[in-house]
Amino acid sequence: MLSDVRCLTNPDWVFEELPRHVDRLSRERLAGAGRDQDSLRRILSTARFPAGIPLHLAPDGDDAALRPNRPLADGLTLYLEARAAAAEQLGRPADDATLQIGLELGPEPVFVAWIDAGHTTRLPGEAVPPPLGQSAAAVRHWIEARIAQEIPTADDRLETARAAARAYALRAAAPNTLRAYRASIRAWCAWSERHALPCLPARGPDIAAFLAAERGRGMSPTTLDLRRAALTYLHRLADCPVPTQDSAVAATQAGIRRDAAARGHAPKPKRAAALDVLQALLAEIDLASLAGVRDRALLLIGFIGAMRRSELAAIRIEHVTQEARGLTLRLPLSKGDRQGAGVDIALPYTGSDLCPVRAYLAWIERAGLAEGPVFRRVFVPPKRPFALTRGEPVIGSEALSDRSVARVVQHYAAKAGFDPSEFGGHSLKRGALTTGMRNQVHPSRLKRLGRHKSYAPLDHYLEHGDAFEDHPLKNLL
Structure with a gap:
């Protein structure tokens, strides 16, 4: 700007x-x-x-x-x-x-x-001090530069090793988390600048007022939790006292959640694309089109693998191994894999029209892919001047974004007659686990399929049926 x-x-x-x-x-x-x-x-x-x-x-x-x-x-x-x-x-x-x-x-x-005369030239990798007490613009520039910090080439110097440690520490958070933090910090900087308030370090009552103002703009309590977490991250990165733990901030946040619940604005999870819904979505796909072949593979792999949208977007051909019983998909990074050890996901041959292996192979063959991202953008180039028709569809080189994966699900949900706003990137994973639950699959196997460390998060992904029909004591009285 x-x-x-x-x-x-x-x-x-x-x-x-x-x-x-x-x-x-x-x-x-x-x-x-x-x-x-x-x-x-x-x-x-x-x-x-x-x-x-x-x-x-x-x-x-x-x-x-x-x-x-x-x-x-x-x-x-x-x-x-x-x-x-x-x-x-x-x-x-x-x-x-x-x-x-x-x-x-x-x-x-x-x-x-x-x-800007306030900036001085520094050696590559040298730590830039946080802009304490400086303008909101200086804070924005500093946080962007810190998050984008590259890992320096090792040269046996202490300064380089320290710079590398800082760069590695930044990579402890997932890229999607860092993007969300950056957006929240930019919102805080703009708001504090507009009201002539100190940006870094911030004051607890000012952050409480910021959260209240954001709620007034229609931000959900979940988004406000993210805003607060981002400001905690900013102050810890700057190595200064964390004002988000102030009692005024905690009380404001608790009051916002209570008020939202009283107004009936409780967060609603995305609808599960269980087997019946998945079949309805697949029925709307045009398999004569290049994008349709891609989308069928995406939906089936996301469902059978109980995958998050970010995991689907990150699949590369080099990570897929074809075996006699199906495909083994290697995820080098996953939200549940905090140690970065990698996760293997089995995609079995199912012997039916809903086979994810056949869908994957059909897409790879149709697209002519040998390496790189599996799921990519498919687009038609702009019509050339004086051309009577547009060109043939082209496959991009970059992977689809996680948001594009969610839009694919919403697109076919709308075509199938559902409300697309009820669906999203989590619909496939919720659908897989819900389908397993309805078929009396043991919870331990569902936990393993969902790659959860405990049973606590599993319930969040399950879409329970009719509360009266499924009441556990219905036939006992």
Whole structure:
């Protein structure tokens, strides 16, 4: 996002002229934003300047106020173009936290680039101190840089070993968890900046107010738990006192959960795609299409293997071994595998139309895959100019995201006449375990199928039937 937006002349005149320089959608957003600085930065960070505007380099020194100096580029239409151009001209990575891009609003808008004087050059792998007491922007840059820290090449130096230890410690959390933490920390930084509150270290009452404000925006108690966990992570990473344990925070969170329950907003798990539901979803697949062959394999493997969406997205051909009785699928990483030892999942031949092995082999053969991710994007390239028809479907090289896996399930749920919002990435695993329960499979075998360390989380994945029909004492009285 733009680091700063400043008016160089009469603000009334600027705000009267600014709309004519941006695209229609941005004009509409500006009309409803007033002159709030934070809203203005957000809108202009994504606005398009159709006529193109120049990029200048701000002067060096302490007086880094936005004043045009050396021209760097011209004809830029977006903030991201300006950032890329500045990075190229200054010989810096586009994601360099010290590179700042602002916007001057005068007779004509001008992008301005400068290097944040508060940042200093450090040796590769050297620890960057946490920005305690600094701006929310500095905290955002610091946490992004820390999470993206690479493991340095070993060179028998103590500093390198310490940098490697920090990088390995960051990898203790799953990538999906880190993505969620980053989003929550960005939300906190934006909120604290908007209300001129200290961002790091934060204060307990301020975090309680933040959680209440997020609840007011419609965030669920589960999301707020994640917000709180992310702020705990931020403060522990910065090695400073953790304010999320403050009694005000705990009481606020407990009150939010109670209020949500009283209003009937208790969290509802995704519907189980049990065998009957799975068959309904499979019946909607067009096996004449490339995507249809892929989706059939995805649904059947996810069901038979009782797999999470992230596990499905991570399957690689190198991890699949074909044997006489079926396939053995090796998961190097799994949510339940805290030690990283790897997990083997058996996918047996079933001798029916619902065989996951046949579905997998059909997809691999149809797609012509020999290595890499199993489940990939299938798309049709844009039609070439003057072409009468669009091209043939193309298979991407990257794996589907875990969210794409969930969207596949929801797509066929909608086609089968179900409410797609009731389904998600957990539907396949819940469906597998629920189907096993309905067929009186012993809980120990279900626990092993679900790869759970104990029986406690197993019940969360089971979808119980009619409470009256299945009452254990119904026929005893």
